Structures are given as structure tokens and as C-alpha cells.
Amino acid sequence: MASSSAEASARAPTTGSVAAPAVSIDPALNLDDDRDSAYDSEIASYTTSLATSVTAYKEHAGRRFHAYKEGSYIFPNDEKEQDRLDITHKMMEVAFHGPWRAPVKNPKRVLDLGTGTGIWALEFADQHPESDVLGNDLSPVQPRWVPTNVRFEVDDIEAPWTYSDKFDYIHSRALYGAIKDWPKLIDQAYENLAPGGYAEFVDLKISMQSPDNSVTPETSIGQFNSTIVGLAQEMNQEMDPGPKLEGWMKDSGFQEITVKRCPLPMGTWPKDKHLKEVGAWMYLQTVEGLESFGAYLFSVKLGWSKEEVDVFCAKVRADLKNPKIHGMLEV
Template sequence: MQRIEADPDFEDEGAVFDADSLYGDSTTSITSSILRGVDEHGRTYAAYGKSGYGMPIDGDELDRIDMKHRMYSMLLDEELFLAPIGSSPHRVLDLGTGSGIWAIDFADQFPSADVLGVDVAPIQPDWVPPNCHFEIDDVEEQFTYHQKFDFIHSRDFLFSIKDWPRLVGQCYEQLVPGGYLELQCLLPVPNCDDDSAPPESGVPIFSTKVIEASQIVGWSLLEPNNFAKYLREAGFVNVVEKRYKVPTGPWPLNKRLKLIGAFEMQSLLQGASAFSLMAFSKAFGWTKEETEVFLVALRRDVKNLRYHTYYEFIVAYGQRPKDVGTTKEASPESPTAESVGSPGKTESEDSPPKV
């Protein structure tokens, strides 16, 4: 994977970036106390689900989800997915749909598709395309869908899934022969190609701690590294994995990556508490105040554009064999893997120069 060139305008000592919130508040009025969720650590969390969900479901988090949707669209060259599903899918399932924005955009783009978005929280809007609908469901429970799907999608299942092989296996059984499953997720392992960010700076310290907490409570944030393996083991063929660099701030020289970095920086500033409060409480017994003190370094250093840190966004997809008689043992031993800066391009074809 090649390096991203840093913008020299931000190389001066102490250069920082300041940004106002990109989106306003948006909430959905829910009357039932069960559907409204539960309040903990000053945030609202889902009240439904077998294993719980470690991220809030309040208005601030919905704004962050929608902001990340825009960022991922830019990252994937304005595509919602990478799997070669064809131009007229019929039945599509969006797991962990969150605010529902991916499902709504997919339904708009593919009028032929009946799109179902499921989530443990009823936080989706009422006004949606006629071919899009939502249901409350916990995807870690046994699937009970009465129809099979042409395409199943999930994105950023953070602090959500404790048994990924079971989930992937259920998706395999719920797909029609020839159908695709695509898993997308940010891998919050900090990288820095030019050693500009010391290990004790905010992004590395935060990332290490939140990954440690996720492993203790059973929602390991490192699982995206295993997506391709889980797809193969479940029986999927034509497995492909692609990785994209996501700068944690607007430090790149490349304008597109600079804007992507600005989105990710804002996500970290706005979402640091969302990532940490529940996980740190469960893993370490920390209070809200202790967590907020810990987050000071992250909020300070993520705005320092002399620190050229980035995460990876992993996309892995696979196809259920078209031959209904094909056994799972017939799947290939290894996936096609690419490390790219934009979809469909190998590293040598990508344009941003090295640092």
C-alpha cells in the first residue's frame, strides 16, 4: 500500500485544524419507552439485542453515521458497494442499518430492489422510498427471514458482533445461489508511514486502548482482518478483499484525501465518547469522567496536522456458488486481495504520490 503525501502547508510547528460540526441535530420521536432505549453515561443506547450494542443511538450518533456515509461514498468513488451484483437486484438486506441512509440510497439507485434494513434500534426515518423498509432485529439471533436475498450488506459493525463466523454462515444460507455478501468496516489500527506521529500521541494511545477494551468485552475491533477468511470458511467463492487508507485528519496534499481526512477527524472528535464510554465502563470500570480525561489527548492531537496517521477501511465480499449442489469445501483457499486508494485500482495505478 503506497503512502499519502502530506500537505506541506501544515508542516509548521503546532499547526492544527479546527472545524465546526458538519451536521445539525436530528432525532426521531419514539413514544414507547422500550423503543426509546436506555440512558447510560449521558448517552442513549439500544434496549433491544442479545449481546447489547456498545454505541449510542441518539441524535449526535445519527449525525455522525450520516457524516461517515458521505465519507465512505467519497472513499469508494461514489459507490455504495463493490460486489458485482448486476444492474437489477431484487431482494437486498442491510444488516445493522443504523440511520438507514445506506439502504435509502440503495433503494433510490436500484428501483428494482426491495431493500430491507434491520437494526436493534428503531432510529430510521419515516419518509423513505417505497421499495425500502425497516425492521427491528438482532442479527446475532437466528435469522427468521422468509425469503432469500440477492445481496446482503453490512458496514461498520463496531461494538456489535461477538460471533462473526456464525453471522457470515447465516448470511450464506440466506442468499440465493449466486448472491453476494459484502462486509465493510473501519479497522481502527493506527498507521503512520513517515513516523511523524510518536507512539505516545493521542491517536495511537486512543486506538490501542479502545481495541483492548473491545477485545475484553467481546466486540473485537480487529475482526475486519478476518472477513475474507470467514467468507471462505462459510463456503463463499470469488472472495475479494480491498483496503483503503483513511487519514485521521486533513493533512494529505491530495484534495480528495484531505476532505476524507477532515470527515474522519470530525468523526473522532464527535464520536470519541461514543466509541469509549460503554466499552471503557465494561472493560475497565471507568467512570464517564475518567473516560473524558483520557480522551483529552486524542482530541488535542487529532487536530495536529504534523501527525500523519491513518486507519484502514476494509471491504470484503464473496459469492454463494451458483450451483446449488456445490459444497462448501469447493470454495477457494485464498481471496483476491488489493490495497488501494480507490476502488478497482491496484496500488501501482493509484495516483497519490508517496510521502
């Protein structure tokens, strides 16, 4: 499977600050701290219900999927998928010569959209101890023990944002297949960005590319790719957001937009040393992720069994190992 990806970072216009209005507290709300067991039981019932709804995972074709707002994200959240996401983090880091591109300096509030395993948020927080980093995701798969300047929450980033304070830096990466309304998401990022702050979006174009046309519709990898894209589009899931990021950011009002692109070969076939390394990581995350990409779509949308999914993925792996087939994406 080849993907193409585009990254855009942009700065919010700098404007004069406006003082927050004074807030008065209704004396009737200034209650004492006495609690009884009935009150605590009621609160516990709500939190237990939430925890159950978030962790009651579903299974398709032998892979585990998130439960919160089921179907809004078509990839698994199990341990194997978490490993793939961490490999993808490394691939992006190699491609861009670092884990982020926006020229942020001492940001106080940072938001990582769809944080996944939380690896980016944790790395950023480690290198920016002055920052408070928030990562949100549909699945609570992030580490429980984290630095004091990091926290994670379960949230749907396509729902209305209710943050009381704006962010100096908003980061998003690899949300293809997860967002139905990209312009709305980017509008919300713009509205929640502090004056002079930065937003950075890194994402993919899943539709296949091949510099020598060696990926044909007859190859298993070509069939896999076109099927995934077609099924996701039927579900109104945008699989090719990368090349559209710049336009969406312009439409939202961002200024000083910068777009950075880098080829992502699917294997070590390029002669360029840097692209060989990028290609090695891309190959690894693709081989690891074939069932991740197809498990939900093939089993739910096509009714395939786990065995049928496994057989198809085995054929695609054979294509990936074929030195005469050169799949490529762009990041």
C-alpha cells in the same frame, strides 16, 4: 483514533433452482375474522411490551444507548451518534467512489445488516426502484416515512435468521464492536443468499496505524486506541474484523471474492487530493465520535464519570489537531 478497514464483496455459487414444495392449508386454520375486545387487548399488551423493551434507552456518561439486548453493541444510538454514522456513510462513499462496490444488477431482494440510520438502505432503494430493501438494527432510529420499497425492522442479526425468501444482495458495513461471532454471521449470509447473488462486507481494523510512527503509546490518541481495543476484546467484541473478512468468506463457501482497500488518513495531511478529501471526512467523524467510542467502555468497564471521559476525549482531540501526529486507517 485510527482504524483500518477492509471491504469484501463476493458472489454466491450459481446453482439450479429448486421448486418450492406445495403447501396445504389445514381447514381448521381457515378461521373467520371476528374479534372481540379481549383478543385485541391481548395483542396490544404484547406489542406495547415489545415497544417498551426496545425504546427504554439506557444512559452512560451522558450518552444514550439502545435497550434491546443491552450490551451487545457498545456505541450510542442518540442523535449525535446518528450524525456520526451519516458522516461515516459519506466518508465511505468518497473512499470507494460510490456507496457500494458489488456489481449487482436489478436485485429484487436486498438486506442491509445493522442499518443504523438507514441512510445506505434509503440511497440504494432510491437508485434501485425495482428492489425491495430491508434494513435491520437493534435500535429503531430510522425514519418513519420511507419509500414504498424500503422497510426497517428491529432485529438481532446474530440470532438465527428466519427469512422465508433468499436475498439477491446482502450488505454490511462498520459492524466492528457489534459482532461476537463473525464466521457464524457470514455463514448465515451465505445460506440466505440466492444463487448468483452478492454479499458485501465493509469493515474496520480499529488498532492504530501511523506511517511515520508518530502515534506512540505515550500520545493520548495512542492510549485511547489501545484502551478501547483492549476493553472491547475483554467483552468478546471483535474490533478488527476488516482484514479477516476475506478468509471468513472463503470459509463460508463464497466464490469470486474481491477485496478493495483504500487508505483512510485521519486528517488532510496526505498530498494526494483524493486522500485529502477522505481524510477530512475521517477526521470529522472521529472528532464527532470520540465520546461515542468511549462512553460505554470507559464508564461501565472502568467506572469513569462523564467528566473523566470528557477530559480524556479533549486530550485526544488535541492530538488529532496536531499536524505532527499522523494517524491512518485502511478501508
